[in-house]
Amino acid sequence: MSPVITYSRNVFLPLTFVCRNICGYCIFRRPPGEGCVLSPDEVIRVLRRGAEAGCTEALFTFGEHPEEVAGFMPFLEQYGFGSILEYCHAMAEEALRLGLLPHTNAGIMTADEMRYLADVNASMGLMLETTADIPAHRNCPGKEPARRIAMIEDAGRLKIPFTTGILLGIGETRSDRRESLEVIAGLHRKYGHIQEIIIQNFCPKPGTDMSAFPGATLRDMQETVRMAKEILPSDIAIQIPPNLADAAQILPCGVTDLGGISPVTIDYVNPEHPWPAFDELAALTKGYTLKERLCIYPEYIRRGWYHPRLRDCIISLENTIHMRGTSVIPAKPLYEGKAKSVYASENPDELIVVFRNDMTAFNGVKHDQFTDKGRLNATASEFFMKMLEAEGIPTHHIRMSAPDTMIVRRLEMIPLEVIVRNVAAGSMTKKYPVKEGMVLDRPVVTIDYKDDERGDPMINDDLIEVLHILTADELRKVKEMALHVNKVLTRFFDKCGIRLVDFKLEFGKADGTIYLGDEISMDSMRLWDKKTGESFDKDVYRFDKGDVIAAYRNVLKRIIPDSGV
Ligand code: 5GP
Numbered sequence: 001m002s003p004v005i006t007y008s009r010n011v012f013l014p015l016t017f018v019c020r021n022i023c024g025y026c027i028f029r030r031p032p033g034e035g036c037v038l039s040p041d042e043v044i045r046v047l048r049r050g051a052e053a054g055c056t057e058a059l060f061t062f063g064e065h066p067e068e069v070a071g072f073m074p075f076l077e078q079y080g081f082g083s084i085l086e087y088c089h090a091m092a093e094e095a096l097r098l099g100l101l102p103h104t105n106a107g108i109m110t111a112d113e114m115r116y117l118a119d120v121n122a123s124m125g126l127m128l129e130t131t132a133d134i135p136a137h138r139n140c141p142g143k144e145p146a147r148r149i150a151m152i153e154d155a156g157r158l159k160i161p162f163t164t165g166i167l168l169g170i171g172e173t174r175s176d177r178r179e180s181l182e183v184i185a186g187l188h189r190k191y192g193h194i195q196e197i198i199i200q201n202f203c204p205k206p207g208t209d210m211s212a213f214p215g216a217t218l219r220d221m222q223e224t225v226r227m228a229k230e231i232l233p234s235d236i237a238i239q240i241p242p243n244l245a246d247a248a249q250i251l252p253c254g255v256t257d258l259g260g261i262s263p264v265t266i267d268y269v270n271p272e273h274p275w276p277a278f279d280e281l282a283a284l285t286k287g288y289t290l291k292e293r294l295c296i297y298p299e300y301i302r303r304g305w306y307h308p309r310l311r312d313c314i315i316s317l318e319n320t321i322h323m324r325g326t327s328v329i330p331a332k333p334l335y336e337g338k339a340k341s342v343y344a345s346e347n348p349d350e351l352i353v354v355f356r357n358d359m360t361a362f363n364g365v366k367h368d369q370f371t372d373k374g375r376l377n378a379t380a381s382e383f384f385m386k387m388l389e390a391e392g393i394p395t396h397h398i399r400m401s402a403p404d405t406m407i408v409r410r411l412e413m414i415p416l417e418v419i420v421r422n423v424a425a426g427s428m429t430k431k432y433p434v435k436e437g438m439v440l441d442r443p444v445v446t447i448d449y450k451d452d453e454r455g456d457p458m459i460n461d462d463l464i465e466v467l468h469i470l471t472a473d474e475l476r477k478v479k480e481m482a483l484h485v486n487k488v489l490t491r492f493f494d495k496c497g498i499r500l501v502d503f504k505l506e507f508g509k510a511d512g513t514i515y516l517g518d519e520i521s522m523d524s525m526r527l528w529d530k531k532t533g534e535s536f537d538k539d540v541y542r543f544d545k546g547d548v549i550a551a552y553r554n555v556l557k558r559i560i561p562d563s564g565v
Contacts, residue, residue: 005251005285006237008294009259010057011100013043013051014268015088019063019107019264021140025170026201028269029063032071040079043091046265051098052356053263054324054405056317057122057295059096060088061269064142066109069535085113092120096313099357103163103260108142111154118160119307122296122314123195125163126151131180134171134208149183156191156466163311165198165239168224169216175331176434181231188233189510190251193296193305193555196237197223198256201245203270221245222253222332229254235299243273247284258285258506260295292321304333316375316403323402333353338364339377339523349510355381355404355519362540363452368541374404376552377521382406384489384520384559390490393481395516396508411508411517414470417448417456418478420486421502437533444488445479450506476513478507485516493527496558498536501526522552 017030081087109218109397137143177448188194239257333341355374385397396408505524506518
């Protein structure tokens, strides 16, 4: 197998740009002022976008001890936090809630501060930068090499999987680089906690004291990567940033990792250098096997170097990246629905459907996100599609590539929502004089025209024909398939102690055949407990009847007892 190059899919959250250090090369730092602290709403918005884009890591990188900068505190206090680490802890909890693993680089921290953050961080980091005393660090209390080394040592004592690195071209010599690498190697030999070391080329920025500096050359990078390979224990990954350095030229020197790459956020430290898109990354690493990893490396997961609070998230994300394998989901979806995103795949006949954690009701008026919801619906949908295939009903399902990601046949979708009802409920009881719960004499098929802007109006056979949505024959076939699905599902649910009240199907065409598309999940069915009448479906969310994720899990436990949900 070709050599493996790893990377992590992340979102970058610069909680504040205010920093007590004034480094000669930095454009990240800003004085206190409007917008100097990312608001909690903004953080959550970015985390959500990251979760939707399949990211696994929330990278919290921000200015060091901003509290020491006069005028900063009011900007933080407006959000109800007394220190930046307290804020970081709260936002890391949000990240976990949305299914992302936090990695924090807060600059210098004490052992107590790291301990405080460790229950919500899978890993932490601090660039050593250099062991040399350089003019660029003259005004930086936190850049004193001895303090940085002491913190990395503390992290080792605390068994925190750690990232560090060196910055090239900031005024250090070649022998300083060697010394820095030797120090890191020594710390790792003692504590075994350095997962990765970043070899980063400094890129001079206009408007800084060091704008005229040459920065690090390609040769510097190649030489230092080789040096790192020689000096560092082989279990430390050697990382270069592919947005700053010419990765293709440096990889052969011994690079094993490309660090965090974001489909959502920019590199705030080097905003002029965009991340490569995932398909560019594949081209860049031609001849290598590109493999996704989490911010905590597999060896540290195996050793259990994480807080028990992180366990579920780590297991679920490990599963996700394992199933995603080396196939790369493009950055931009072809189509974004209310709860699923559809991406092109390398195979033109297939699409990638990601079941997101979004939950909406009343045509999107109500909208929330729930951890794990995407996986639960994807699991149910796969289960039912397979069941229906076995009963001779063609579906678009091909295989799963992750617990929340289904590879499907590309269909030309028919803009109809085909609803089968066994029991009166929902819109039927609103529109017609019938009581909720009345068992219908026979299953009824009703069809809505799928159009959010028009509120999905009900449509009839004649309209479907004259609007050229389907021919009479095709419509007959669709209804037949819907009733067949109903027969199979009703029989199955009955055995699980669940009553299938109603459900919605969507169909599409490929090569002249009609396939069942979209999803069959707790979002698209009404399911009642046969004995108690309790709802297990989206009505729990629509009408605030309780914990909707617990209800969805309950369905999965009953229908697939060994699904492990
Ligand atoms: P109703 O017409 O009573 O609102 O819905 C009937 C059934 O079809 C319910 O099981 C409901 O969940 C499903 N359904 C109707 N419209 C939609 C829709 O736009 N999206 C989803 N996911 N399900 C729908």
